[in-house]
Amino acid sequence: MRKMIFVIILVLGGCNKTSQNDQYALAQQLVNQNILIDGYIDLPYRLSKENTDVSLSTSVGDFDVPRAKAGGLNAPFMSIYIPAEKEVDGTATEYANQLIDRIEDLVTAHPNIFAIPNTLQQLNNQVEQGKISLPLGMENGAAINGSIETLRHFQRRGVRYITLTHSKSNHISDSSYDESRPWGGLSDFGSQLVMEMNKLGIMVxxxxxxxxAFWQVLEISSVPVIAxxxxxxxxTPGFERNMSDAMIKALADQGGIIMINFGSTFIINSAIL
Ligand SMILES: [Zn+2]
Structure with missing residues (x-):
């Protein structure tokens, strides 16, 4: 059975053609020998906005089957992304369910191409069958709506990680983007939620x-957490959205991982743009 990896392959700028070819061959070798996972793809949100068949090549967006196959991508996490305003207007839970529906529709339309795994074993089996396995990750815990029963509901629907908040502080956690920090980290419910997620097998x-909030999560969680x-x-000095060296080391010390976002706004110091 292939090992599961979260791969970051850097092709260094300025290298000559031969070394580029070597690195391409190494990248191909890595993805052929391992299960390649992407921790975050915004496909559900995209499918909610446009009627696109991603089993075919598409001219917009960053995901479709031909490109996923060409790149050796086996298991991209589908982001159930909840915009911050959905917590304010009370529609976050309903919206999350609608986005999960979109991915279930995708699997129904293309059962030979896609599947949603409930367990690691299922993910492995789906990849062995040549399918693209689509685990679910929820970006913004607003949809939990202060209810452990709702957390269980989303666990049953396949959600296997939850990003505690997004662009605004929510009922669970303060946000790195928000000047308003009502909780000084996690709320009381946020602390309880982390423990319940540990029990249910949903990654934090x-x-x-x-x-x-990051340091409180590390204190509370009994299992490794992810970024x-x-x-x-x-x-990007001063950009709290990114993680400091001390945070990355502490995350790793507990067995956690960080997946790097390559969007240029996240890796270039805006002060020097
Ligand atoms: Zn994000």
Whole structure:
């Protein structure tokens, strides 16, 4: 059975043609020998906005089957992304269900191409069958709506990680983007939620949370946590959205991982743009 990896392959700028070919061959070897996972793809949101058949090549967006196959991508997490305003207007839970429906529709339309895994074993089996396995990750815990029963509901629907908050502080956690920090990290419910997620096997995602919330999560969580799409603050001083070296080391010490977001706004110091 192939090992599961979260791969970051860097092709260094300025290298000559031969070394580029070597690195391409190494990248192909890595993806052929391992299960390639992407921690965050915004396909559900895209499918909610446009009627696109991603089983075919598409001219917009960053995901379709031909490109996924060409790149050796086996298991991209589908982001159930909840805009911050959905918590304010009370529609976050309903909206999350609608986005999961879109992915279930996709699997129904193309059962030979896609599947949603409930367990690691199922993910492995789906990849062995040549399918693209689509685990679900929820970006913004607003949809939990202060209810552990709702958390269980989304666990049953396949959600396997939750990014505690997004662009605004919510009822769970302060956000790195928000000047308003009502909780000084996690709310009381947020602390309870982390423990319940541990019990249910839903990974805690610290991308987007404030530094205080990050350190509290590490204190509370009994299992490793992830950063599904963060980058290194070392290269973007003062940009709290990214993680400091100390945070990255502490995450790793607990067995967690950080997946790097390559969007240029996350890796270039805006002060020097
Ligand atoms: Zn994000």
């Amino acid at each position: 995602d610290v991308s987007h949370v404030s530094d205080k 599904s799409h963060s980058s290194a603050r070392h290269f």
